[in-house]
Amino acid sequence: MAFYVTTPIYYVNGEPHLGHAYSTIAADILARHHRQRGEDVFFLTGTDEFGEPVAQQAEREGVTPRELGDRLAPRFKEMAKKVNASNDFFIRTTDEGHQKRVQEVVQRVHDNGHVYEGTYEGWYCPRCADFKTESEIEDGNRCPIHRIELTREKQDNWFFRLSAFQEPLERLYAERPEFVQPDFRRNEALAFIRQGLHDVSLSRPTLKWGVPVPWDPDQVIYVWFDALLNYYTALSYAREGKDLTEAFWPATHILAKDILKFHAIYWPAFLMAAGIEVPKRVFIHGYLLMEGHKMSKSLGNVLDPDDVIAKFGADALRYYCFREVSFGQDGQISPQGFEARYESELANEYGNLANRTLSMIGRYRDGVVPEADAEPELAGGFDGAAEGFTALLDEAELTQALEHVWKLVRRLNQYVEETAPWKLAKDDGAAGRLDSVLYGLAEGLRVVTMMLHAYMPDATARLLDALDEESRGLDGFGSRGGGQRVGELAPLFPKLS
Ligand SMILES: [Zn+2]
Secondary structure, eight states: OEEEEEEEEEETTSOOOHHHHHHHHHHHHHHHHHHHTTOEEEEEEEEEOOSHHHHHHHHHHTSOHHHHHHHHHHHHHHHHHHTTOOOSEEEETTSHHHHHHHHHHHHHHHHTTOEEEEEEEEEEETTTTEEEOGGGOBTTTBOTTTOOBOEEEEEEEEEEOGGGGHHHHHHHHHHOTTSEESHHHHHHHHHHHHTOOOOEEOEEETTSSSOEETTEEEEEEOHHHHHHTHHHHHHHHSBTTBOOHHHHOSOEEEEEGGGHHIIIIIHHHHHHHHTOOOOSEEEEEOOEEOOSOOOBTTTBTSOOHHHHHHHHOHHHHHHHHHHHSOTTSOEEOOHHHHHHHIIIIIIIIIIHHHHHHHHHHHHHHTTBOOOOOOOHHHHGGGTTHHHHHHHHHHTTOHHHHHHHHHHHHHHHHHHHHHHOHHHHTTOGGGHHHHHHHHHHHHHHHHHHHHHHTTTOHHHHHHHHHHTTOOOOOOOOTTSSOSOOBOOOOOOSSOOOO
């Protein structure tokens, strides 16, 4: 099995922020999870460096667009590293391998008869680098995303016959209702398709910053087509002397709602025009909002990802983003909310469960997990747990999958209270039951930690090491017997001082 997941490529006209980190972490959780399932995974992220907005930003700063990209691309690379993203490649659209492949695909679309020359006049948002249709324009002639005033623009350029793909797209959406998720985003895209698709510019006049149109070098390829193609081109040159396209295409895309139209409509149409298979899935997420929140004691009034990572580690940030806001929806986050969940869930519920379990095995069984059967009342709660978890992640239900695991974490804590191993330890007649309880706790902790590994790779690796578990493969409760020697474990999530 192969699994190919992508983040959007990030535009280099500004610094990385939490929104970028959010998409990257989401894709990383899926990539790590699929690796745990033993699949061949390729995880791509990178930067989008062409187009007018970059050229304009460079001009404002008095540098060339190339220099701006060379300064900002490493910032996005660092961001991926800081959030512990396990990407297999970092694409820059200025890469020669990308440009060459873009030209090949665009030429194919041209040769297949889906490109013509014409003049376009319409309302244009320079920040989106996109013309807006009448129904998208907000009051006061403004971009619905950037709220800036649109400009009237007229261009002689090459057009992509998007209108010819209205029916094929409707068919795609009918045959594969899971293609775009969540459903309300799918419906949004479908409504846009059904209102009638207009042809779109495939190129921009020269002197703009971009990849030259192969049959007309006076024009450059419109930045959106060049950018979307990164998902496809990267596979052709990411590994020297090896083309991974066959092995990994089609992709699963993760992206934010503001670029829905490009990914759910333009992109599959363009691929069809080139005779390339459309993506496997397109998962759209919402925004993390920070409005009207209260100050927190250690983070001040803004949830700054760098600050959170420096003080609490990447794991805690990764956990919080997907725990607090249901993936797919918009939702509020706050420094105060972060600290509350850090203390009550990560430090108290999960961290304490880990330390308690290990220390009880140390104290009552000389540090060796008993070889025993777990009590049915605990084991039963884990029936089908791993299968349920993977089914949720197959649908990119990142928040529901986390909730699914957290219920088990809470169940384990409750089981500690119910069985009170410290009382069993004082009763010589209860030695057999204590074995079962301690084995069940160690096994339950191992199973939840394996599932959480994709979300919090560092803390879980430390805990799995302490449990003497070398594998990272997801398996069911009871699939590992006892007999392991447990190690020491410093608190996974130290309490705030
Ligand atoms: Zn805009």
